[in-house]
Amino acid sequence: MEELLDQLKREIPPIFSATELDNLTGKAIRWRTIQNLRANKAIPEHEAIPAKCFLKAGNRKILIVRDAFLEWWFANVVSVCD
Numbered sequence: 001m002e003e004l005l006d007q008l009k010r011e012i013p014p015i016f017s018a019t020e021l022d023n024l025t026g027k028a029i030r031w032r033t034i035q036n037l038r039a040n041k042a043i044p045e046h047e048a049i050p051a052k053c054f055l056k057a058g059n060r061k062i063l064i065v066r067d068a069f070l071e072w073w074f075a076n077v078v079s080v081c082d
Contacts, residue, residue, distance in 0.1 A: 005074055009066065015055065018062040029073060047076075 012024050021031040037049055053069040054062055 001074060005070060008070055012066050012070075014066050015063050016066065018054070018064050021064060 018031050021029055049072055053065055057063050
């Protein structure tokens with residue numbers, strides 16, 4: 001998993017538009033799914049995507065902070081796969 005994380009960090013910019021998530025991850029992570037997870041209030045706070053993963057640019061544009069987001073994603077992928 002560490003090799004995959006390193007590869008994603010090489011390929012994905014440090015900060016990018018959330019709408020580019022599908023393309024940058026080969027559709028392995030879908031922005032629409034992430035939006036649903038962010039909106040779901042039933043998810044316990046310790047499982048929710050941390051706010052530090054996102055920045056707001058202007059009134060509507062959401063940016064993703066790569067390292068924080070991948071840290072969250074890999075923690076969830078690994079826990080599901082174990």
